[in-house]
Amino acid sequence: MVLKKLKLVNFRNYVDEEIVFNHGINILFGQNGQGKTNILESLYYLGLTKSFRTNNDQNLILNNAPFFRIEGEFSTDVKRKVVVSLALSLSEGKRLKVNQQKILKFSDYIGTVPLVLLAPSDLDISQGGPHRRRQFLDIMLSQSSRLYLHHLLQYRRSLKQRNLLLQAEGMSDPPALEAWEEALIQHGIVLIEKREEAVRQIDEMVKTYYGRLSGKTDKVKIVYQSSLNINGPDSRPEGYRQAMTRNREKDRQLQTTRVGPHRDDMLFLINGKPLRWMGSQGEHKTFIIALRMAEYQYLQTVRESLPLLLFDDIFGELDGSRIGNMIESLSRIGQVFITTTSPDFFGKVENWQGETSFYEIVNGKVSARELV
Amino acid sequence: MPTELYPSALEELIEELGRLPGIGRKTAARLAFYILNSDQNEALALAEAIIQLKKKIQFCSICFNISEQEICGICRDLERNRKQICVIEDPGSLIMIEKTNEYQGLYHVLGGVISPLDGIGAENLHINELIGRIKNVEEVILALNPSTEGEATSIYLSKILKPFEVKITRLARGIPLGSHLEFVDELTLSKALKSRLEL
Numbered sequence: 001m002v003l004k005k006l007k008l009v010n011f012r013n014y015v016d017e018e019i020v021f022n023h024g025i026n027i028l029f030g031q032n033g034q035g036k037t038n039i040l041e042s043l044y045y046l047g048l049t050k051s052f053r054t055n056n057d058q059n060l061i062l063n064n065a066p067f068f069r070i071e072g073e074f075s076t077d078v079k080r081k082v083v084v085s086l087a088l089s090l091s092e093g094k095r096l097k098v099n100q101q102k103i104l105k106f107s108d109y110i111g112t113v114p115l116v117l118l119a120p121s122d123l124d125i126s127q128g129g130p131h132r133r134r135q136f137l138d139i140m141l142s143q144s145s146r147l148y149l150h151h152l153l154q155y156r157r158s159l160k161q162r163n164l165l166l167q168a169e170g171m172s173d174p175p176a177l178e179a180w181e182e183a184l185i186q187h188g189i190v191l192i193e194k195r196e197e198a199v200r201q202i203d204e205m206v207k208t209y210y211g212r213l214s215g216k217t218d219k220v221k222i223v224y225q226s227s228l229n230i231n232g233p234d235s236r237p238e239g240y241r242q243a244m245t246r247n248r249e250k251d252r253q254l255q256t257t258r259v260g261p262h263r264d265d266m267l268f269l270i271n272g273k274p275l276r277w278m279g280s281q282g283e284h285k286t287f288i289i290a291l292r293m294a295e296y297q298y299l300q301t302v303r304e305s306l307p308l309l310l311f312d313d314i315f316g317e318l319d320g321s322r323i324g325n326m327i328e329s330l331s332r333i334g335q336v337f338i339t340t341t342s343p344d345f346f347g348k349v350e351n352w353q354g355e356t357s358f359y360e361i362v363n364g365k366v367s368a369r370e371l372v
Numbered sequence: 373m374p375t376e377l378y379p380s381a382l383e384e385l386i387e388e389l390g391r392l393p394g395i396g397r398k399t400a401a402r403l404a405f406y407i408l409n410s411d412q413n414e415a416l417a418l419a420e421a422i423i424q425l426k427k428k429i430q431f432c433s434i435c436f437n438i439s440e441q442e443i444c445g446i447c448r449d450l451e452r453n454r455k456q457i458c459v460i461e462d463p464g465s466l467i468m469i470e471k472t473n474e475y476q477g478l479y480h481v482l483g484g485v486i487s488p489l490d491g492i493g494a495e496n497l498h499i500n501e502l503i504g505r506i507k508n509v510e511e512v513i514l515a516l517n518p519s520t521e522g523e524a525t526s527i528y529l530s531k532i533l534k535p536f537e538v539k540i541t542r543l544a545r546g547i548p549l550g551s552h553l554e555f556v557d558e559l560t561l562s563k564a565l566k567s568r569l570e571l
Contacts, residue, residue: 108557146558157489157520164488176494179486179528183520 001113001305002335003043005073010065012038013364020368024355025336029343034361036339040117040310042070043337046086047113047308048139049096049106052121057088066090074113077305084113107153111143114299114307118292118314125291126275126284130265137195137266140295144302148194155187159257167255174248181244184260189236191261192226198298199224199266205294206287213322214286220270227263289314289326296333306334313339343371382408434505436481436498438463446470446479453477455510459502459529461485461517469515477513480505485521486528494528502529506536514542 003021008014013035028036037053041060044052051060061068067089074082085097096103103109125132142149162180203222210220230239243259251257268275270283279287299307343358358369378386382404390400407415431437432444439445446452456477460466466479482497506512514529516522530540546564547556556564 147562150559154520158524161488161521161524168488173494175528175531176486178531179524182527183524186523 001077001308002075003072003308004075006039006042007069007071008039008042009070010062010068011042011070012060012062012068014038014042015062015364017364017366019359019366021335021337022355022357023335024357025338027343027356027358028337028339028361028366029341029358030361032341035364036361037312039361039366040119040312040337040339043072043308043310044115044117046070046072046084047115048110048143049086049094052117052119057094058090061088061090072113082112107149108146110149111146111303114143114303114305115310116292116296116299116307117310117312118289119310119312120314122288122292123284126268126279126287130263133266134262134264136291136295137198140298141194141198143307144299145194148191151187151190151194155184155191155261158183158187159260159262163256166252166257177248181241184257185237185240185244188260189240192224192228192236192264195261195264196224196226202291202294202298205297206290209290209293210286213290213326214283218271218283220268220275220287220290221272223267223269225265225267226261227259227265286322289322300333309333309336311336311338313341343369431481434501435479436483436501437466437479451476454508456513457502457505457509457511458513458515460515461522465515465517477511482516482525485516485519485525487521494532497525499529499532503532503536506533506538509538511539511541514540516542518545 002023006019006021008017008019010016019039028039030036041051041053044050045060051057054060067087069085069087071083071085074084076082083097083099087095089095094106096106096109098109098112125136138152142152158180162177162184165177165180199222206222207220211217228240228243230236230243247258268279268287270279270287275283275287296307296309343360358371360367360369385404385407386397386400389395389403390397392400395403407418428440429438430440430442432439432447433442434447435444437444437446441448453476456475457480458469458475458477459480459482460469461482461484463481466481469475469479480498480502482499482502484492484497486492486494486497502512512529512533514526516526526542533540544567545560546567547553547560553561
């Protein structure tokens with residue numbers, strides 16, 4: 001996928017802006033608070049129909065405007081033109097169109113514009129609680145497989161239903177609970193299996209990228225940790241069922257479902273020690289970049305399409321050699337969008353020869369710039 | 373437009389129409405204005421049709437299908453196979469299955485599916501009545517919609533019907549006839565692949 005043109009209307013601090021982008025690396029530079037990240041946010045929203053900065057979509061509408069609209073004109077890897085338009089209006093809600101055709105089920109659309117974002121808040125993935133790690137897997141897998149997204153949505157709905165039954169006293173007779181448990185088992189097993197398989201694959205990739213980025217021989221490893229502790233695929237439905245039955249009484253007291261993929265985690269290890277507790281700041285940063293690069297490679301492999309790669313203001317925190325290694329990795333991939341306060345960091349990389357375009361951003365206005 | 377601007381008779385109709393499924397306030401207002409502007413006879417015919425509907429149509433006391441009598445035509449039909457009961461969500465599904473001309477058994481309309489999120493539990497559906505009909509039946513066919521709630525309701529029914537030693541089946545999932553594999557969504561295709569048949 002290559003984004004040729006982006007149009008923003010009433011989105012964040014953009015009133016009505018049209019930007020033409022190029023292949024290769026697009027650098028968005030400018031002072032803080034001018035709207036650099038807003039552009040990445042609009043791209044992310046276009047791909048995943050959600051923001052990575054807010055859960056309240058209305059925050060994205062320019063002050064006092066009744067709606068916002070994001071329109072992206074893409075060229076696929078086989079040079080087909082795809083126009084995606086996503087609008088949110090206060091009166092009519094969210095509306096998505098692909099090539100003028102209205103899309104009613106957003107879950108059928110996710111993955112059409114695959115993308116990977118690397119942002120400063122990603123450090124929470126390795127340093128924070130399990131929620132962000134599950135979210136990482138869920139977003140990656142939802143973009144790569146419609147089937148996964150289907151099972152994820154069904155699982156979440158069934159979980160809500162069971163938890164509601166647990167809270168409603170008297171209503172939670174065993175057969176009713178069992179019905180939702182069977183649904184959880186059916187969808188949950190698919191989630192666990194797909195996640196485990198994906199973790200096995202990105203584990204290899206992260207190892208490679210981590211080595212390349214750090215230039216060191218530290219051994220990193222990713223392990224999927226299921227809250228169910230079931231060994232072997234044959235015993236899985238039965239083991240899952242037993243765990244649900246065993247936990248039912250306690251679940252009823254706590255009014256929530258305590259095992260299943262919604263409680264699973266990923267363990268990141270560096271030289272056999274848990275990164276979350278033992279890693280230095282530098283190791284965390286390098287690991288997260290390697291993880292995002294692995295996500296990129298994973299999506300590219302399964303979708304056979306080049307995702308967009310979005311980097312939100314991360315170079316300021318990295319030293320020259322890491323930037324060099326990263327740029328070298330970048331040169332092998334498709335379209336990249338980078339926000340930065342200083343456009344000159346490429347000066348640190350002597351032999352950089354890829355196609356690079358520069359855009360200066362001042363108070364919601366974008367101008368293409370020639371920099372030598 | 374603020375609510376107070378409508379005369380009360382109009383406002384009342386908008387409110388009533390707005391209660392209908394899939395109709396928001398805007399659509400309700402449009403319909404109300406349409407009725408207001410329409411011919412007197414046309415409006416009365418609509419009102420009369422609604423009155424007659426509620427007067428004449430009732431739910432079959434056995435299977436809860438819609439019926440003009442206490443017991444519906446299908447339940448009264450002695451030609452039909454009384455050993456089979458097909459369980460469906462609503463009368464709409466019944467009509468679709470009848471159209472196939474493939475099914476000669478009886479029906480049982482549940483009147484919905486279990487969904488705690490919508491405040492619908494097993495006790496709100498015609499499940500006890502289904503159990504009451506089960507003794508001379510050989511097969512119960514579950515034909516609920518393949519939604520999360522439909523699936524869970526099928527599981528629930530299979531669990532509570534188990535002690536009655538009746539054969540429980542459910543509709544197969546697969547590729548629509550006359551379609552092309554290219555145009556079938558991944559989900560349906562993967563389900564069809566899982567429940568493939570040996571030739």
